[in-house]
Every structure is written in structure tokens, then in C-alpha cells.
Amino acid sequence: MKKLNRRAVIKAVAVSSVAVPVASSLTGCVTDGVKSQTEANPAGSNIRVVVIGGGFGGTSCAKYLKRFDGNIEVTLVEPKKTYMTCPGSNWYLAGLTDAKSITHDYTSLSDIHGVNVVHQRVSNIDAAAKSVSLEDGTILGYDRLVVSPGIDFKYEMIEGYSEADVDKIPHAYQAGPQTELLYKQIREMKQGGTFVIAPPPNPFRCPPGPYERVSMIADYFKKNNPTAKIIVLDSKNKFSKQKLFQEGWDALYGDMIEWIPAIDGGVVTKVDVATKTVYSEYETIKADVINLIPPQKAGKLAFDAGLTKGDWCPINQETFESTIHRGIYVIGDSSIAGKMPKSGHSAASQGKMCAAAMVSDIHNWAQPRPKNVNTCYSLVGSDYGISVAAVYELHDGVIGKVKGAGGVSPMGADDAFRKMESNYARGWYKSITADIWHS
Ligand SMILES: Cc1cc2nc3c(=O)[nH]c(=O)nc-3n(C[C@H](O)[C@H](O)[C@H](O)COP(=O)(O)OP(=O)(O)OC[C@H]3O[C@@H](n4cnc5c(N)ncnc54)[C@H](O)[C@@H]3O)c2cc1C
Structure with missing residues (x-):
């Protein structure tokens, strides 16, 4: 019998964390390999993970937990049945895209990956009892909890x-x-x-x-x-x-x-x-x-659950586990993730890193050390794109930038260059949303 392979998980997280402007490159070829190996391995059996928040961080984490170990029971709790992305929403304001193109549902997550998707709001986290209460009165027990509630406003x-x-x-x-x-x-x-x-x-x-x-x-x-x-x-x-x-x-x-x-x-x-x-x-x-x-500050749920210090949530930057409550992981905008900016790309990368760290812990493997990328494309005009990119890795317990990697678009570039970057911006959007919600 083939055992779940640590290298396959590291490879999957590495491939899927890197930004490239074509959809196929993000989804990679490792899925089937990991899945067939995990089906045969019982290590994740009887482990229940609840993920709160179906945005960039939470959805990505739920999907990759199942990819890395199909035996883990993963439940995603998100009140909205469809999620409109902030990325692309400025393009929508200009009339350069429509609302449908930037709105996604959770069908693939449940039908392809086997995540239980529950459309409810979490009203309370009981860290001592290891349970979350939903607004309809349901109580979900968990072994590990991932919290990705986004932001709130001051x-x-x-x-x-x-x-x-x-x-x-x-x-x-x-x-x-x-x-x-x-x-x-x-x-x-x-x-x-x-x-x-x-x-x-x-x-x-x-x-x-x-x-x-x-x-x-x-x-x-x-x-x-x-x-x-x-x-x-x-x-x-x-x-x-x-x-x-x-x-x-x-x-x-x-x-x-x-x-x-x-x-x-x-x-x-x-x-x-x-x-x-x-x-x-x-x-x-x-x-x-x-x-x-x-x-801005961390999402309200993070405050209610006592996961914050100041405005945001402190975490172990290797595993994304809260430094306040063991067994609860915080990813995305709410977390303090070293030098990574608060972005959808960062949140999605963190979802994968957190999933890989958790699966490694469950299997008693050494923690993976993935390098992560954030790219922020912006449209200045419909055919005028600019970007900034950076690569991140863990140094002395803190996620820092890799020196000499990444960069920004050049000043004074010609129209063809700006147009090419506007196409990359649209390609980035398609790739990342396909990876999170549609494949
Ligand atoms: C105008 C704009 C443009 C942007 N453009 C880009 C871009 O081009 N590239 C990029 O990388 N990033 C971009 N971003 C940033 C990106 O949208 C965020 O960084 C990203 O959404 C963060 O992901 P998250 O999972 O932390 O939070 P979110 O994606 O906000 O997800 C949080 C989810 O948690 C749910 N939730 C909250 N409370 C509860 C609860 N109590 N129970 C259950 N569910 C709950 C919410 O309903 C929500 O769906 C942009 C943001 C804005 C505003």
C-alpha cells in the first residue's frame, strides 16, 4: 500500500503558491498523485477541520486540506452562497467587466473536493470545548479550526x-x-x-x-x-x-x-x-x-473569539496557528503574516501553507518550508496594466521577503508593454479564481 507522501504535499503547495498568468500552471499536475496516495492512507481519518470564511484564504485552505489528505473531514462555513471578489471589483466599477464574471460559488468545492459547505454565519467559537456555534443554533465540533474572516472597519x-x-x-x-x-x-x-x-x-x-x-x-x-x-x-x-x-x-x-x-x-x-x-x-x-x-482591523469574529492582539491576529508564521489559542489557525487579512501584504494572492497562499502545515503535523512530518509569491496587478486604464511582485520565505520565525526576487513594472514603458500587463492582470484573475473556486 502506498503511503501519503510528504514530498508530494510540498510539491503541491510549491506549485500552487506561485503566481503565473495561465490557469493550467496554477492547478498543476500533482492533484491526482496526492489524491490517490491519500485515499490509501488513514492518518487524517476521524480528524475534523472546520474552516470559517469562504473568501480567498478559507476556500483555498479547505480545498487544499482535502487535496493533501482526502481522509480529513473538512467543513467550510460561509454565510454567502455566492462570493463577489474584491479583485476585479474596480474593473466592474469602470464597466470593464460584469458582476457575474467576478462572482463565484462553492459547487466545485463540495462536488469535486468533498468539502462540506455550510451556508451559515458563525456566532461563537468555544476554544475550550473545541466547537463553533452557527446562527441557526447548530454546534459543530472540531479537532482543528481555521479562521479567515477578512477585515472589519474602525x-x-x-x-x-x-x-x-x-x-x-x-x-x-x-x-x-x-x-x-x-x-x-x-x-x-x-x-x-x-x-x-x-x-x-x-x-x-x-x-x-x-x-x-x-x-x-x-x-x-x-x-x-x-x-x-x-x-x-x-x-x-x-x-x-x-x-x-x-x-x-x-x-x-x-x-x-x-x-x-x-x-x-x-x-x-x-x-x-x-x-x-x-x-x-x-x-x-x-x-x-x-x-x-x-x-481597518481584523474581522469581527477574530475579536469575539479573543484571537487578536491590537488590531490583528498574532500567529506562528510557520504554521499559521494562533499564538493565543492552540488548535486555531488564522489566515488571510486578519493575520499578522510578516511582510506579506493583505491581499487575495497572499490569503490564498497562506491557505495552502496552513493546509500543508496542518497535514504535516497530523502525519508527524517535519514542517514544509515553501516559498511564496504575491503579485498585485492593477489596471490604470483598460489596456494599461502595472504590477508589483515579491517572493517570501520564513526567516527566524518571521515571513520575510527574499532579497533580489520580485520587482515592479518599469517606469516609462511603451503602450505594448502596458497592454501586455493588462492582459496578465486579467490572466492572473482567471488563474487564481479557477484555482480556488472552479477546479
Ligand atoms: C477594491 C479591492 C481590490 C482588490 N484587488 C486585489 C487584487 O487585485 N489582488 C489581490 O491579491 N488582492 C486584492 N484585494 C484584496 C483581497 O480581496 C483580500 O486581501 C482577500 O479577500 C482576503 O482574503 P480573506 O480570506 O482574508 O478575506 P475575505 O476574502 O474577505 O473572506 C472572508 C470571508 O469570511 C466570511 N465571514 C466573516 N465573518 C464570518 C462569520 N462570523 N462566519 C462565517 N463566515 C464569516 C465572509 O462572509 C467572507 O466571505 C482587493 C481588495 C479590494 C477591496
């Missing part, structure tokens, strides 16, 4: 703004109804109107996200509302891929976009929701549409 940091106001002033930083609302508001804005966006302070989900959004809204305005203004009131003095974004903004949108850094008074201190007035040291602006992205 609304109280902006005077006059609260969670109750998001249906008037959306943040659209969790894709779904908020994205649809912002989409509608942009289209209903008067000709020559003023759009104000306020990106959050560090650390936050997807560092280039607000600036890709500025670009995509400018793309829409250029075609449909060419005298509109976009004012970026920033809580920071610099931002991800800044020079590349600004080069693209100058080339594509002239003086439509004005960026005000914190040092020039860009920090939004107060908002009057009723009159759509935004207050900052720079200026008091009466806007037509406002997109306020508040400061």
Missing part, C-alpha cells in the same frame, strides 16, 4: 461616520452590495461633479486597491463625464506603485485626478453624511459622491 475614527451610513457613503471594500451602490452612484453623478475618495492608513487590505479604484473611476468618467473631478484625500504620504500610478494618471486622465497626501492636510477628520461634506485640513469639500474607506 468607523469611529472618522467623526460623523458610522456603519449605519454605508448605504449613503459606501466603502465598497468588501465586494457585494457596497460595490453595486458605488457603481450606481458613479453613474448617477451630475456632469462636472466632484468625486472624493479617502484611502485608509496602513495597514489595510490591498495596498494598491484605492489607487486602482481612482484609475478605474477616471476611466469611466473620461468616457461618460469628462469634466468630472476626482479628489483623493489620503491618510498617507506615499502609496503602493505610486510613481507608476501617477505616470499613468498623467498620461491617460490629464488633470482630472488631484491627490492630496497627509502632509498637505489630506487626512479626512469628519464627514457630514446628509450634506455630503468632507472635512480635512486641506479643504472642506462639498462632494457629489464620496467613497470613504475607513481604517
